[in-house]
Amino acid sequence: MSKFTRRAFLTAATASALTVACNRSPRPQAANPTATRVIALEWVYAENLLALGIQPVGVADIQGYKRYVNVEPSLDESVVDVGTRQEPSLEAIAQLKPDLILGVELRHQTIYDTLSAIAPTLIFNPYPSANNSNQLDEMQQTFLKIAERVNRRDVAEKVLQQMQTQFQTATTRIKNTPKPDFVLGQFSDNTPQLRLFTDNSMAAQIITAIGLKNAWKGEFDRFGFNTVWIEALPKVETANFIYISAPNSPYQKQLEDNPVWKKLQFVQQNRLYAIAPDTWLFGGPLSAQILTEKIIQTFA
Amino acid sequence: MLKPLLTPILILLPLLLLHSNPITTPEDILLYIKLPRTVIGILSGASLGIAGALFQTVTRNPLASPATLGVNAGAYLAVTATTIFAPEIFTWSPLLVAFTGGLLAALLVYAITGKEITPIRLTLSGMAVSLALAAFTSALQLLYENQTRDLFFWGAGSLLQTNWQGSIYAAPRVLLGAIAVFLIAKPLDVLLLGEDVARSLGAKVQWTRLCSTLLAVFLASVAVSVVGPIGFVGLVAPHIGKLMGCRQHRILLPSAAMWGAVVLLAADLVAQQISSELPAGGITALLGAPFLVWLVRSSPRLLSKTGGNHGLIKSRLPYPVLLFAGVLSLLMVMVLGLSLGNINLGIHQLIPVILGNSDALTERIVLYLRLPRLLVALLAGASLAISGLLLQGVVRNPLAAPEIMGITSGAGLGALLVLLLVPDIPVTFIPIAAFIGAIVAFGVVYLAAWQNGVAPARLALIGIAVSAFCAAGINLLVVKSKLQVAQALVWLAGSTYARQWDEVWQLLAFPLILLPLGWLFARKLDVMALGEDLPRILGMRLQKARGVILAIAVALAAAAVSTVGTISFVGLIAPHAARLLVGSRHRQLVPIAAILGAILVILADTVGRVLLAPKEIPSGLVTALIGTPYFLWLLGLSRR
Numbered sequence: 001m002s003k004f005t006r007r008a009f010l011t012a013a014t015a016s017a018l019t020v021a022c023n024r025s026p027r028p029q030a031a032n033p034t035a036t037r038v039i040a041l042e043w044v045y046a047e048n049l050l051a052l053g054i055q056p057v058g059v060a061d062i063q064g065y066k067r068y069v070n071v072e073p074s075l076d077e078s079v080v081d082v083g084t085r086q087e088p089s090l091e092a093i094a095q096l097k098p099d100l101i102l103g104v105e106l107r108h109q110t111i112y113d114t115l116s117a118i119a120p121t122l123i124f125n126p127y128p129s130a131n132n133s134n135q136l137d138e139m140q141q142t143f144l145k146i147a148e149r150v151n152r153r154d155v156a157e158k159v160l161q162q163m164q165t166q167f168q169t170a171t172t173r174i175k176n177t178p179k180p181d182f183v184l185g186q187f188s189d190n191t192p193q194l195r196l197f198t199d200n201s202m203a204a205q206i207i208t209a210i211g212l213k214n215a216w217k218g219e220f221d222r223f224g225f226n227t228v229w230i231e232a233l234p235k236v237e238t239a240n241f242i243y244i245s246a247p248n249s250p251y252q253k254q255l256e257d258n259p260v261w262k263k264l265q266f267v268q269q270n271r272l273y274a275i276a277p278d279t280w281l282f283g284g285p286l287s288a289q290i291l292t293e294k295i296i297q298t299f300a
Numbered sequence: 301m302l303k304p305l306l307t308p309i310l311i312l313l314p315l316l317l318l319h320s321n322p323i324t325t326p327e328d329i330l331l332y333i334k335l336p337r338t339v340i341g342i343l344s345g346a347s348l349g350i351a352g353a354l355f356q357t358v359t360r361n362p363l364a365s366p367a368t369l370g371v372n373a374g375a376y377l378a379v380t381a382t383t384i385f386a387p388e389i390f391t392w393s394p395l396l397v398a399f400t401g402g403l404l405a406a407l408l409v410y411a412i413t414g415k416e417i418t419p420i421r422l423t424l425s426g427m428a429v430s431l432a433l434a435a436f437t438s439a440l441q442l443l444y445e446n447q448t449r450d451l452f453f454w455g456a457g458s459l460l461q462t463n464w465q466g467s468i469y470a471a472p473r474v475l476l477g478a479i480a481v482f483l484i485a486k487p488l489d490v491l492l493l494g495e496d497v498a499r500s501l502g503a504k505v506q507w508t509r510l511c512s513t514l515l516a517v518f519l520a521s522v523a524v525s526v527v528g529p530i531g532f533v534g535l536v537a538p539h540i541g542k543l544m545g546c547r548q549h550r551i552l553l554p555s556a557a558m559w560g561a562v563v564l565l566a567a568d569l570v571a572q573q574i575s576s577e578l579p580a581g582g583i584t585a586l587l588g589a590p591f592l593v594w595l596v597r598s599s600p601r602l603l604s605k606t607g608g609n610h611g612l613i614k615s616r617l618p619y620p621v622l623l624f625a626g627v628l629s630l631l632m633v634m635v636l637g638l639s640l641g642n643i644n645l646g647i648h649q650l651i652p653v654i655l656g657n658s659d660a661l662t663e664r665i666v667l668y669l670r671l672p673r674l675l676v677a678l679l680a681g682a683s684l685a686i687s688g689l690l691l692q693g694v695v696r697n698p699l700a701a702p703e704i705m706g707i708t709s710g711a712g713l714g715a716l717l718v719l720l721l722v723p724d725i726p727v728t729f730i731p732i733a734a735f736i737g738a739i740v741a742f743g744v745v746y747l748a749a750w751q752n753g754v755a756p757a758r759l760a761l762i763g764i765a766v767s768a769f770c771a772a773g774i775n776l777l778v779v780k781s782k783l784q785v786a787q788a789l790v791w792l793a794g795s796t797y798a799r800q801w802d803e804v805w806q807l808l809a810f811p812l813i814l815l816p817l818g819w820l821f822a823r824k825l826d827v828m829a830l831g832e833d834l835p836r837i838l839g840m841r842l843q844k845a846r847g848v849i850l851a852i853a854v855a856l857a858a859a860a861v862s863t864v865g866t867i868s869f870v871g872l873i874a875p876h877a878a879r880l881l882v883g884s885r886h887r888q889l890v891p892i893a894a895i896l897g898a899i900l901v902i903l904a905d906t907v908g909r910v911l912l913a914p915k916e917i918p919s920g921l922v923t924a925l926i927g928t929p930y931f932l933w934l935l936g937l938s939r940r
Contacts (some may be wrong), residue, residue, distance in 0.1 A: 082914050087797045089914035090669050091642035094661060111798045117668065192460050229460060231329055258463050260328045 034151040035100030035120070041088050043069050044126065045102035048143050048284045050075070051159050052152045058096045060085040070278040071286035094118050100149060122149065126282070127222045128200075135224055136205035136288075143284055163285045163292075170210035170292050174299040179271070181215040181239035182207060186225070186281070187252045195225040196232065203281040206288050207242070207295060215239035230260055237265040242273045242298070244281070273298040304544040304551055308558035312342075315565050336461040341568055341580070342561040343470045344459075344523035345533055349560020350481055350553055351523075352534030353541070354516035357488050357549070358509050362599060363419045363592075363761065365535035366402070366520035367768075372529035373430040374405025375521055377437045384444045395473065399521035405429060406517055408932075420757040424699040427764050431703060431868060432931065435924030438793055442921065458579035459527055459568050466526045477519045478557065484511055485549040530581040531768065532588025533563050539595065563587070578776060585772030592765035593748050596758055619888055622881055626895040630678075633899050637674045637906040638666055642913050668800075676799040677901040677919065679807045680860040681870055685897025686811075686818050687857035688871025689878070689889055690849050693825035695756040698879075701872040702857035705763040708868060709770035710741020711861040712792055716777045731806070731862035738858035741766055746850070753843050794867030794920020796905045803863055810859035814852050815894060821849050822886035829884065867904075867920040869927035870897050876931070900926070 039058040040046035046059045050073050058080045059065060065075065080096060083089035086107055093101065098119045105125040108115065115121040124142045126135060140160055147156030184203055186195040196216045197204045201224025204214045215236045218226035226232075233241075241264075245252045255261045266272060275294045280287040319338050348366060355364035366372050378401025382390040390397050412425040461467070487508040490498045498505050523530065540563075541555035567587060568580035617625075639645045645662065652658035653666045684702060691700045702708050714737015715730050745766045749759040774792065824845045827835045835842050857871065874897035875889065882888045904922035911917060 084915055087795070087916045087918075089642050089909075089916060090798055091665050091909075092914040094664050094669065095643060097661070114668075114798055114800060118664070229333070231333055234326065234329070254463055254465070258332055260332050263328055 035098075035149055037096065037098045038100045038102065038150065039082060039093055039096060039098045039119075040102045041082070041108055042085060042102070042104040043280070044139075044283050044287075045104075045124075045142075045146065046075065047071055047280075047286055048146050049102075049150075051143070051284060051286050052147055052150060052155050054150055054152070055079060057098060058082040058093060060088045068278060069280045069283055069287065070276075070290060071280075071283070090114060090118070102146065122146070126202075127224070129222050134200045134205050135202035136209070139202055139284060139288070159285050163288055166289050166292050167206070167209045170296050173296050174211065177212075177240075177299050179238075179240060180211060180213045181236075182212045182242050183214070183216045183236045183239045185241065185243040187243065187245040192229055192254075193227050194229060194232075196228055197225045197281075200224055201281070202288070203291060206291055210292060210295065212240075212295075230255065230258065233261075233264055239266065240271045240273060241266040242275060242295070244275050244277055244279060304541060304546045304555045305558070307544065308555065308562050311562050312558065312565070315562060315569065319565050319569055332463065333461070336464050336467050337459050337568070338565065339464075339467040340461055340470065340526060341459050341565045343467060343474045344527045344530065345537070345561035345564030346557035347470075347474050347477065347519040347523040347560070348530065348534040348564070349537035349541075349556035349558070350478060351516040351520040352536075352560070353538035353549075353553055353556040354481065354488075354512045354519075355534070356538055357491055358512050358516070359422060360492070360494075361419045361422055362539070362595065363423045363535070365532070366516070366523075367430070367529070367531035367534060368423050368426040368764075370405035370409045370426050370429040370433065371402040371517055371520045372524060372531060373433040373437070374408075375399070375402040375524040376529045377401055377405075377433045377440075379525070380437050380440050384440060394525040395469075395521060398525040399518060402521045402524065403514075403517045405433060406513065412932075420697065420760060423761060423764060424697055424704065427704055427767075428699050428701075428872065428931070432924065432928040435868060435921060435928065439917075439921040439925055442793065442918070458581065459564075460579075470522055470526050473522045474519065477515055477522065478553075481512070481515050481519075481553055482550075484508055484515075485553060488512060488549040528579070528581060530564065530584055531772070532584045532591070533560050533567075536563055536584075536588050536591050539591075578780065582772045582776040585768055586776075589765045589769035589772070592768070593762050596761045596765070597748070597751065617881075619882060623891060623895075626892055626899075630895050630899055630902075633902045633906070634674060634678070637677075637902050638670050640906055640910050641665065641670060642909070672801045672804050673796045673799040673905060674902055675804045676807060676863060677796045677905040678898040679804070679811050680796070680864045680867065681874070681897040681899070681901030682815065682894035683807075683811050683856040683860040683897075684867065684870040684901075685874030685878075685893045686815055686890060687853045687860070688897075689875040689886070689893045690818055690821075690825070690853035690856075691871070692875055693822075693828060693886060694846050694849050694853070695760050696829065697756070697760060698876065699872070700760055700763075701868075702853075702861070703866070703868045703871065704760065704767060705854075705857075706741040706745045706766035706770060707738045707854055707857045708861055708866045709767045709774060711735065711738035711858060712866050713737050713770040713773045713777075714740065715862075715865075716774055716792075720777055720780075731803075734862035734865075735858045737770075738861055739854065741770055742850075742854045742858075754846060792866050792920075793918035794865040794923070795916075795918040796864055796901070796908075797916055797918070799863070807859055807863045810856060814856050814859075815890070818849075818852050818856070819887060819890045821845070821852065822890050824849065825886040826884070864901075865918075865920060867901065867923055869923045869931065870900055873927045873931055874900060 037057045038049055038054060040049060040056045041060045043065045046056055046065060047069055049056045050071065055076045056079055059075060060082050061084055062075065062079065062081045064085075080092065082092040082096070090111070093115070101115050101119050101121040103112070103115065103121060103123045105123050106127070108123055112121060112123055122145070124145075126138055126142065128135070128138050143160065144153065144156050147153050184197040184207060186197075188194070196218060197214075198216065198218045198221055199205070199208070199214055200220060204224070208214055215238070261267055275291075275298070279291050279294055281291065316338060319334070319341070352365040355366065355369055356362055358364075375398035378397045379390065379394065382397045409422070409426045409429050412429065413422050487504070490501055491505065491508055493501070495505055520534065537560035538552065538556040540559045541552050544555065546552040546555045564580060564584065567583040571578035571580050571583045635647070635650070638650055639647070643665070645666065649658065649662060650666065653663050688701045691702065691705060692698055711734040715734040717737070718725060718730060718733035745759065745763045746754065748766070749755070749762045751758070824840065827838060827840055828842070828845070832842075860867070874893045877896050878889050878893035882892050900923055901919060904919040904926065908917040908919050908922045
């Protein structure tokens with residue numbers, strides 16, 4: 001028993017030593033005005049860095065990024081995967097010794113304190129909740145903020161200028177489309193669900209910016225889309241149906257055999273426009289340009 | 301005689317009109333979207349109703365149903381697993397997949413329940429098996445997020461249809477099953493007279509039982525394979541039939557079928573009124589859970605004695621040695637947890653950290669990233685284990701645990717509600733919301749179970765009902781909140797991810813005060829184990845003692861869940877393992893169970909960090925994955 005007590009004493013001593021050690025505050029990071037080692041915990045910010053000509057040192061869920069986000073330049077082979085977007089590995093992040101971490105409020109607000117103890121951390125909210133703001137504006141503002149932080153405001157302004165120029169090109173290219181009304185839909189992989197994008201979404205804003213008109217007037221949704229099924233489509237059947245579908249969505253196939261679908265005006269008049277599934281609707285200026293290109297290709 | 305059959309038809313007709321909403325929709329939508337949805341609702345509601353009636357007769361147990369017997373959970377797991385690993389088998393025959401999964405789960409529940417099929421034993425083992433299988437399902441869904449992304453929606457039970465395919469698939473199978481069931485209606489009546497009487501009348505009891513169980517699983521699987529696991533319809537429908545006076549199965553079965561259709565269609569209608577995306581399955585649980593509470597309160601027959609069989613093999617090691625070995629193992633897994641991770645550190649790198657002369661990165665990783673979450677794991681594990689131990693002692697059933705008493709899902713619901721209703725709330729309030737949710741849920745359970753005192757069996761059954769209610773609420777909120785699914789899933793799975801020193805200090809007070817209190821009151825549990833009467837004779841104020849011990853147990857579990865989310869199985873397994881080691885004296889059990897619980901969660905944290913690094917697996921899933929096989933093994937052991 002005496003041995004046991006001594007062991008217990010040692011345990012207690014170690015524990016209190018640890019407690020003392022842990023109460024020292026973490027060493028403050030030297031605030032570096034121009035960040036060069038940046039980690040992006042959300043895909044859109046990785047894309048933003050690439051647009052600014054910076055390869056991030058770490059990105060969350062690189063495999064997913066490559067599947068959904070299809071922009072040039074692409075991520076270097078040397079970029080380190082730091083885990084999932086939801087629960088990125090804090091150890092992997094610390095190990096990369098970053099001088100800037102970019103995250104999204106929805107996922108990373110809860111770990112903000114821990115992240116900023118590792119390096120200065122910026123957290124953005126790409127889904128403004130008020131009706132007076134929209135996701136396209138927010139995207140540009142965030143892009144500029146990030147650019148400032150890495151000292152490349154000039155590059156950012158050029159990229160945004162390019163995007164606006166392309167919007168104008170697109171406007172003139174598709175000016176002669178007889179019907180400017182559109183609905184933007186996205187099919188789910190394996191449930192009978194269709195996302196229809198509302199006016200505040202970035203995708204709908206972009207298509208509106210090039211002169212088309214969103215015919216879907218659903219209730220305001222923070223994320224920018226309403227989830228519906230075909231009952232909702234007759235309401236907008238006079239519009240053009242632009243859609244994104246997963247490569248093998250079984251429900252889209254089922255839909256094609258459905259009499260309701262077959263009788264919809266945009267189906268009968270062949271006004272269906274498919275867009276490749278690797279078009280990221282929640283991205284930055286580069287993704288916006290890709291979406292615009294695809295729209296030009298389908299309409300012009 | 302015809303009234304029990306006419307009433308559901310009379311309700312069904314206007315419901316059909318409402319459901320298909322013919323006035324405002326063009327005929328094609330009615331014919332190809334609304335009507336298939338209605339027909340699939342009728343078919344699956346009827347299947348579930350008949351299956352419930354069969355289960356209730358076969359087990360002579362009013363609480364039996366496809367959901368309570370694990371059939372739904374088993375079918376769902378089978379569907380999820382085949383979607384990922386063998387999609388061609390799933391597309392070849394979804395029914396076969398669901399049937400196999402459902403049947404295996406039902407067999408498992410029967411096996412665990414053992415010979416003495418009391419309602420409480422059956423329901424508790426069904427619940428425990430369902431929980432275990434559900435943990436596997438969500439583990440698969442998290443690890444294979446892309447393949448299973450939208451199964452979560454289906455898993456909540458939705459009647460949404462794209463064409464007649466589902467109905468064309470289900471109709472002949474339901475019809476065939478229903479006809480087969482009718483052929484055994486007579487022998488089923490005989491079964492109700494009890495086994496001995498039935499046998500003396502010359503009935504083939506075993507044969508009837510086997511046939512009806514297979515048919516019930518078959519019918520339930522048809523429903524699961526077309527509309528997902530829908531709870532409570534199978535429980536409620538036969539009871540409405542019985543309340544209307546159906547005794548003979550020739551009337552009871554069709555009546556249960558029709559009431560099943562009525563309940564499911566009504567639930568779907570309610571769901572659609574609230575939002576076009578709400579799955580009917582969530583609503584049936586919201587409606588069905590209060591019904592279960594009512595059923596439990598109004599049937600005193602349910603409260604037959606609980607199987608308080610704690611008699612496990614006792615190990616021969618002396619107690620101090622066990623305690624010493626426990627503390628030593630705890631220290632070892634702590635050191636292991638500190639050294640393993642995205643980078644592995646040796647002891648020679650750990651020691652300088654404690655002395656304060658290591659490099660900044662190592663210090664950060666060990667002291668600010670690993671140590672706090674390991675300590676949170678330790679505290680939460682010990683708290684959950686003791687909570688489970690105390691609950692099992694009070695309810696006198698080894699299958700009781702925080703997740704079965706409504707505490708865990710109550711906390712989950714509380715946190716999620718706050719997260720969604722007040723999205724801008726500072727994150728520090730979420731644990732508080734979880735704590736309040738847990739206390740409120742258990743408060744409801746306790747009050748609903750109070751009828752001149754709290755009978756342990758009633759407490760457990762009502763706990764299950766409230767758990768189901770909260771779980772349904774969680775499912776609905778997750779489906780409704782779309783993009784946040786990943787966030788909610790991770791939290792619901794139970795996570796020690798990114799826990800900091802703040803959380804250690806927050807949690808510390810509870811175990812520090814409540815664990816010794818639990819130890820103090822533990823002796824009363826030894827007396828309670830003797831039954832209802834003996835403690836009273838010995839001069840114990842039974843209700844008061846129960847109240848105090850329950851309060852300690854709930855506070856411990858609520859504190860743990862509010863810090864780490866819904867980590868399950870620790871409260872179930874750690875007490876079992878402790879009993880295996882030290883026998884049934886609660887004062888000896890408390891420290892050992894606490895140590896085992898702590899070790900389990902610390903290991904889960906470490907494994908979750910290391911296995912797929914840099915990807916993290918939520919600790920709750922790891923405890924379930926480690927715990928389920930162990931749990932089943934323990935149950936097998938305890939029956940020998």
